[in-house]
Amino acid sequence: MRKVIIAGNWKMFKTQTEAQEFLQGFTSHLDETSEDREVVLCVPFTTLGIMSKSLHGSRILLGAQNIHWEDSGAYTGEISGPMLLEFGIRYVVVGHSERRQYFGETDETVNWRLRAAQRHGLTPILCVGETKQQRDAGETERLIFSQLEKDLIGVDQNNLVIAYEPIWAIGTGDTCETTEANRVIGLIRSKLINPNVTIQYGGSVKPDNIDEIMAQPEIDGALVGGASLQPESFARIVNYQ
Numbered sequence: 001m002r003k004v005i006i007a008g009n010w011k012m013f014k015t016q017t018e019a020q021e022f023l024q025g026f027t028s029h030l031d032e033t034s035e036d037r038e039v040v041l042c043v044p045f046t047t048l049g050i051m052s053k054s055l056h057g058s059r060i061l062l063g064a065q066n067i068h069w070e071d072s073g074a075y076t077g078e079i080s081g082p083m084l085l086e087f088g089i090r091y092v093v094v095g096h097s098e099r100r101q102y103f104g105e106t107d108e109t110v111n112w113r114l115r116a117a118q119r120h121g122l123t124p125i126l127c128v129g130e131t132k133q134q135r136d137a138g139e140t141e142r143l144i145f146s147q148l149e150k151d152l153i154g155v156d157q158n159n160l161v162i163a164y165e166p167i168w169a170i171g172t173g174d175t176c177e178t179t180e181a182n183r184v185i186g187l188i189r190s191k192l193i194n195p196n197v198t199i200q201y202g203g204s205v206k207p208d209n210i211d212e213i214m215a216q217p218e219i220d221g222a223l224v225g226g227a228s229l230q231p232e233s234f235a236r237i238v239n240y241q
């Protein structure tokens with residue numbers, strides 16, 4: 001039985017005050033019927049402290065958006081596993097396309113970060129996905145298989161979540177056809193040693209498309225950016241039918 005995980009990725013949004021305001025609205029909108037799924041918020045480092053306190057005893061789990069591969073060292077601007085563990089987090093996003101595109105993340109550094117997360121008992125959410133150009137050139141499968149092959153060297157597939165995020169669908173409102181997302185996720189699963197890895201879809205997930213996305217047999221959850229910033233819209237996504 002595969003675990004269903006709906007995760008919000010706040011990216012570089014929300015101050016501590018805004019994070020607390022979000023939680024007040026969000027928790028009151030969660031349905032009891034959604035208890036069969038895990039709810040995760042991957043928040044900016046600066047809100048981990050306040051979120052950790054506010055979520056104590058709650059069903060909502062906390063995640064970070066990056067982790068360095070070393071435990072400490074001269075790496076200005078980076079955050080390590082032991083630093084994250086102090087906040088009681090369970091998940092960490094690794095290899096998001098924005099990290100790959102704007103911050104020089106490579107498959108090699110993604111692999112190091114994945115293994116560091118697991119070394120500290122955290123569950124990494126590995127993001128893979130193709131650009132519009134790669135899709136149009138018919139390179140989607142080759143690119144994703146290459147990412148998986150390189151990123152997963154030495155990674156324990158029993159403590160792993162994968163998010164298929166077509167880059168052209170991120171923040172654009174241009175959602176991937178649900179049947180196509182299902183097809184690609186099925187292909188990703190076929191390349192794994194552990195077929196029970198939770199594989200999410202990410203890219204313009206909204207309250208009005210989540211039911212259709214989650215009805216697809218290969219899709220085990222969602223990694224939600226923009227629509228996770230508003231309490232009502234993220235609660236509607238978590239409460240999908």
Ligand SMILES: O=C[C@H](O)COP(=O)(O)O
Binds near residue numbers: 096172173202205226
């Ligand atoms: O991590 C989340 C994804 O990048 C999706 O972002 P989005 O829901 O704003 O398209």
